[in-house]
Amino acid sequence: MSQKRAPLVDPSKNLARFDGHVRIVGTGLLGASIGLALTGDGLDVALADASPSQLRLAVDYGAGRPAAETDDPDLIIVAVPPDVTADVIAAELERYPRAVVTDVASIKSEPFIELTRRGLDLTNYIGSHPMAGRERGGAISARADLFVGRPWVICRDESTPRQALALIEDLALDLGAVPIEMTPDEHDDAVGLISHVPQLVSSLLAARLVDAPDAALRLTGQGLRDTVRIASSQPELWVQILGANAAPVADVLTALRKDLDSVIDALEHPDARGSRRHLADAIAAGNIGVARLPGKHGQDQRFAQIVVMVDDRPGELGRLLTELGEINVNMEDLRLEHSPGTAVGLAEISVLPEVKQRTIEDLEARGWRIASV
Amino acid sequence: MSQKRAPLVDPSKNLARFDGHVRIVGTGLLGASIGLALTGDGLDVALADASPSQLRLAVDYGAGRPAAETDDPDLIIVAVPPDVTADVIAAELERYPRAVVTDVASIKSEPFIELTRRGLDLTNYIGSHPMAGRERGGAISARADLFVGRPWVICRDESTPRQALALIEDLALDLGAVPIEMTPDEHDDAVGLISHVPQLVSSLLAARLVDAPDAALRLTGQGLRDTVRIASSQPELWVQILGANAAPVADVLTALRKDLDSVIDALEHPDARGSRRHLADAIAAGNIGVARLPGKHGQDQRFAQIVVMVDDRPGELGRLLTELGEINVNMEDLRLEHSPGTAVGLAEISVLPEVKQRTIEDLEARGWRIASV
Known part of the structure; x- marks a missing residue:
């Protein structure tokens, strides 16, 4: 099949190389x-x-x-x-x-x-x-x-x-x-760590909510929501995955349990020498771990972000999007942030990384202010 | 102060009741x-x-x-x-x-x-x-x-x-x-469960990434990112919070450790009688817990969502936003979803709950198709 590969349909895309x-x-x-x-x-x-x-x-x-x-x-x-x-x-x-x-x-x-x-x-x-x-x-x-x-x-x-x-x-x-x-083993160790263990940890945390008082759940913020989001995954699928990758997952969870044991110990003796230090170290280790994740956290890795300042007047956002069309930029996503009472909102637009610089220049030439790049 | 309260500045807002x-x-x-x-x-x-x-x-x-x-x-x-x-x-x-x-x-x-x-x-x-x-x-x-x-x-x-x-x-x-x-105790138990324990669980999970191979981290998806997002919190602040609420947090973590122990036991003996059932129960308990959270998961609770179908032509999204301005609707957030090769994209707009129904009617009257309500 790779011998009889058809010419690329669109040189900008890596598509349609098969013809089998x-x-x-x-x-x-x-x-x-x-x-x-x-x-x-x-x-x-x-x-x-x-x-x-x-x-x-x-x-x-x-x-x-x-x-x-x-x-x-x-x-x-x-x-x-x-x-x-x-x-x-x-x-x-x-x-x-x-x-x-x-x-x-x-x-x-x-x-x-x-x-x-x-x-x-x-x-x-x-x-x-x-x-x-x-x-x-x-x-x-x-x-x-x-x-x-x-x-x-x-x-x-x-x-x-x-x-x-x-x-x-x-x-x-x-x-x-x-x-x-x-190799298959490298793969299974990797997904055990970055997918299967997070699934179980999220599920174990969410299980603590089963018997929680309603009043406590009313206080739920975005932090808990994010942490337990994947806990809504299907048990039928996950029992197959976990059963087939049990040993690597058990190894990581055993290491996590050791850390958990010493955090619980520090919390049970909060005034003992070294307890506060131990809790700070546990949070700091999490800082180091999350900083190792590639790319900006929580954002779609496929796109680059541009933050445009938009006057808080009717039609301004529509004008921005219309002008993005005029300069031929395809916006992949848009997030808005504005605080009532301020005169300016922030529009975070996601574009393909290769058009980011051109988009900034074209928008600035049209008078838009870019808040951060 | 409550005796000499000024009249409401804007009856639609609950503001400016103080004048002290x-x-x-x-x-x-x-x-x-x-x-x-x-x-x-x-x-x-x-x-x-x-x-x-x-x-x-x-x-x-x-x-x-x-x-x-x-x-x-x-x-x-x-x-x-x-x-x-x-x-x-x-x-x-x-x-x-x-x-x-x-x-x-x-x-x-x-x-x-x-x-x-x-x-x-x-x-x-x-x-x-x-x-x-x-x-x-x-x-x-x-x-x-x-x-x-x-x-x-x-x-x-x-x-x-x-x-x-x-x-x-x-x-x-x-x-x-x-x-x-x-009461103060009810509050501290509640935030221990819905804020302090999630913080520690997220940090302990993220700490497992400190020594992970780079190749494994390249596979990271949104699930892990969400689960460890709050692990980037400041140790200085959290050691104060955890130190001041140690007992309720230790209680919840001790219960979580019990569940973790039996999950590890099931993974160490994946073919033992009851092991698969036990893993499925752990995931299912997480399902029940996450379902107890109020509102739609992961979404801003303050707003209602409307999904509008937008033809994948330049300017269509700008026209939608302009028309939202014309019908006097303040869009609080916008998420886009479109698949290359399809003729239609979905724009999920967030509005104040009280204007949702009117917005849908006004948009439909102008010919927009609402994908789901």
């Missing part, structure tokens, strides 16, 4: 989003799903066509729940021996070990994991741009065939993602 | 924000701060005038760090025996016990705690609307004088806040 046939098994959020993006690039995408109604929905949403008996796919993407991923990969490898097969499951060691145990020829299999998701699942929440700017882990070891690796890297790039190569 | 003299001690974020709001209502606000430069900054920002020797305040608001709150309250009660004194410290039992221990007459003191804040501190971050729609705890017990209680309730209402009466 794609088959997607599982049309939930990830499968349907991949289908939407590849269909949008003009590819033939065949969809399969154990649930006929889910499949019909994904077809209706434009993620592809229903798979046919006569299909002869070049690339197969398995996007099914973790606990059936190995079975489906095995079935696809057997049914389509010519195709390269990947999966998007969020754990990579366990399926690989299971497939190896079955004695399958894994030359055509290469596991991957796009780090993208939404709070809502299903084809109904699918988005063609779900993967733009997101990391896409591709699992390789010394035996991984170069050609299969290149094909999956192209897939990730075509979808706008950033391919990152890791 | 206000003194604010401590001109950080909270003190300066209260000063901004009351000055904006036309009140005489005298400011005092141990730091002359902080005081000058707050005066420059319009939070009030510097305090004078001849001042004779009716209401004193103490907004200093927790560990000096009791000292400052005692000094103010002694210096201005005629004034009602409140404070805004985030712990309420310890200062009250300390003041009682000193044998002071506390008839004129009533503690309070506005549940508002920002990530940035200082007068430079002050906002007159910081308290709008936020809970404002007012601490009472059977000996609290009615008149002082009414005065502080009026203050909270004048600033747009929602007064909530609690």
